[in-house]
Amino acid sequence: MNQSDLFTLGDLPLQSVELIELSDGDILWVKHFLPPDEANQLMATLQQQIPWRQDSIRIAGKDTPIPRLQAWFGDAGMTYTYSGLTLQPTPWLPALANIKHRIEDYSDTHFTSLLANLYRDENDSVGWHADDEPELGENPVIASLSLGETRDFVLKHRDHQEQKLKLPLQNGDLLIMKGALQHHWLHQIPKAKTHCAARINLTFRRIFPTAGT
Numbered sequence: 001m002n003q004s005d006l007f008t009l010g011d012l013p014l015q016s017v018e019l020i021e022l023s024d025g026d027i028l029w030v031k032h033f034l035p036p037d038e039a040n041q042l043m044a045t046l047q048q049q050i051p052w053r054q055d056s057i058r059i060a061g062k063d064t065p066i067p068r069l070q071a072w073f074g075d076a077g078m079t080y081t082y083s084g085l086t087l088q089p090t091p092w093l094p095a096l097a098n099i100k101h102r103i104e105d106y107s108d109t110h111f112t113s114l115l116a117n118l119y120r121d122e123n124d125s126v127g128w129h130a131d132d133e134p135e136l137g138e139n140p141v142i143a144s145l146s147l148g149e150t151r152d153f154v155l156k157h158r159d160h161q162e163q164k165l166k167l168p169l170q171n172g173d174l175l176i177m178k179g180a181l182q183h184h185w186l187h188q189i190p191k192a193k194t195h196c197a198a199r200i201n202l203t204f205r206r207i208f209p210t211a212g213t
């Protein structure tokens with residue numbers, strides 16, 4: 001094998017890893033964690049097999065549909081409260097249990113739950129937030145796998161809003177957020193300005209049951 005064989009395998013883009021060390025927290029961006037064929041296949045399976053729900057949240061006393069579909073998976077008892085919604089977990093689908101184990105092996109972290117988001121097109125989005133719910137613990141490790149259309153994942157520092165970062169997450173990319181990131185940074189997927197096909201994002205989390213639950 002010569003040197004160039006190490007970097008290309010036919011036309012397949014190979015996995016590459018970028019560590020982004022921020023002032024308060026770290027991000028590991030594993031590009032092509034899944035090769036394109038496998039990512040496409042998982043995307044098709046999950047579009048079909050996940051029982052996607054249109055949830056609403058209460059804004060100013062009015063039930064407002066959120067601009068994406070979602071589903072919550074987890075080990076028994078792992079309820080999750082999000083913008084006033086308490087989500088009951090659906091048992092793991094085999095395709096999700098499989099990818100969870102691979103991400104657990106890679107990140108050396110055990111996950112007990114998963115929030116799946118389906119962005120149907122460019123008009124779907126998620127607004128500024130941090131994954132900082134108390135049941136996720138002090139400095140959660142969150143592993144996020146992107147499938148389908150490339151969308152921008154944007155981060156901004158809570159106190160220094162000029163510190164901003166835009167990561168175009170592609171089909172098969174894995175992002176691992178850790179350290180104090182969720183305390184100091186917010187993230188969002190803005191609506192896109194040009195047409196986008198569907199994208200699925202899987203965020204694996206570990207829930208620590210809180211006192212009283």
Ligand SMILES: O=C(O)CCC(=O)C(=O)O
Nearest residue numbers: 115117126153189201203
């Ligand atoms: O779609 C993404 O990449 C991010 C989703 C997200 O931030 C979340 O579900 O908490």
Ligand SMILES: [Mn+2]
Nearest residue numbers: 129130131187
């Ligand atoms: Mn999030």
